[in-house]
Amino acid sequence: MGSNRGMDLTQAELQELDELLHATPEPLQALDVVSLDGYLCAVLVQPRLIAEDDWLLPILDTEGRARPDGVQPHPGWRARIATLARRRHAALNEAIAEDGWFEPLIPPPEEELEPESEPEAEAEATATATATASTPSGPPASPPELDAPRIRDTLAPWSAGFEYGLNCFPDLLDGPVGAEGASAAEDDPAVGEAIARVLRYLEPQDEAEAQLQAVLDREQPLTTLDDAIDDLVAAVADLWELNREARYKVEVRRRDAPKVGRNDACPCGSGRKYKRCHGADASA
Numbered sequence: 001m002g003s004n005r006g007m008d009l010t011q012a013e014l015q016e017l018d019e020l021l022h023a024t025p026e027p028l029q030a031l032d033v034v035s036l037d038g039y040l041c042a043v044l045v046q047p048r049l050i051a052e053d054d055w056l057l058p059i060l061d062t063e064g065r066a067r068p069d070g071v072q073p074h075p076g077w078r079a080r081i082a083t084l085a086r087r088r089h090a091a092l093n094e095a096i097a098e099d100g101w102f103e104p105l106i107p108p109p110e111e112e113l114e115p116e117s118e119p120e121a122e123a124e125a126t127a128t129a130t131a132t133a134s135t136p137s138g139p140p141a142s143p144p145e146l147d148a149p150r151i152r153d154t155l156a157p158w159s160a161g162f163e164y165g166l167n168c169f170p171d172l173l174d175g176p177v178g179a180e181g182a183s184a185a186e187d188d189p190a191v192g193e194a195i196a197r198v199l200r201y202l203e204p205q206d207e208a209e210a211q212l213q214a215v216l217d218r219e220q221p222l223t224t225l226d227d228a229i230d231d232l233v234a235a236v237a238d239l240w241e242l243n244r245e246a247r248y249k250v251e252v253r254r255r256d257a258p259k260v261g262r263n264d265a266c267p268c269g270s271g272r273k274y275k276r277c278h279g280a281d282a283s284a
Helices: 011-022 033-044 052-060 077-099 115-134 148-168 187-199 206-219 225-242 279-281
Strands: none
Touching: 011 033, 011 077, 011 279, 033 052, 033 077, 052 148, 077 225, 115 279, 148 187, 148 225, 187 206, 187 225
8 A cells, every 4th residue: 555544443442343243132143344445445435425324324224224323332332334435435545546456355265174074184283393493504495376266255245245235236237216318337438347346256256247257267267366356356447437527526506597687677577676576585
């Protein structure tokens, strides 16, 4: 990342946020800190600015249920989640805006051990670590590269959070409610392609998604985890940039009637000057 952003969360605060989310009382089902990260990025790349109150609420229940009054593990629980999520949201937005890049919260891949051979595997790992530590010289051995299925498993929770954000705020996929014309994804092929690059780590929901995933796997194969993360981040940054103009567009209010001067005749037909009639009410 380009600059040191004090607003972003420390490792201790990320751990705290994850624990707070896990403490969400039933029947609510909150996001975890990894899926929350993907969700916040989906909020940021929308073609309109999402109000803070609107994007904070879905964090605490993926089923869209309202929080029962008085239900929280301890005083200040909800406010602390909001504070930490707000800071991560702001840090992500600043990083993408200034650097075109950000560091996603991707957990390290889990080690795969065969159940019947765990003791042997642990013994072998211990022997390897001991041998490496006793080697007088030479760089440490690089971890083995992951295959495509394990890369998908590693990135799927983050990608699922991003998909959840798209479902909560579907403007990017479906267009604003009541608006005419195509959505951003339909209107600009680059938007649809970037979305597909973020969601390629999830199980396809239909034949069209399966075919699109096959095309991506053929044209952009998953070779290493680092490359996959880089492409995911680049796709999110592309979406942020592609929708920036629409997101920050200022609506210009147009008058339904021509402007009336203070000394002009009042449009109501009273025969008096505007400043002595309805203009006086406006001034008051």
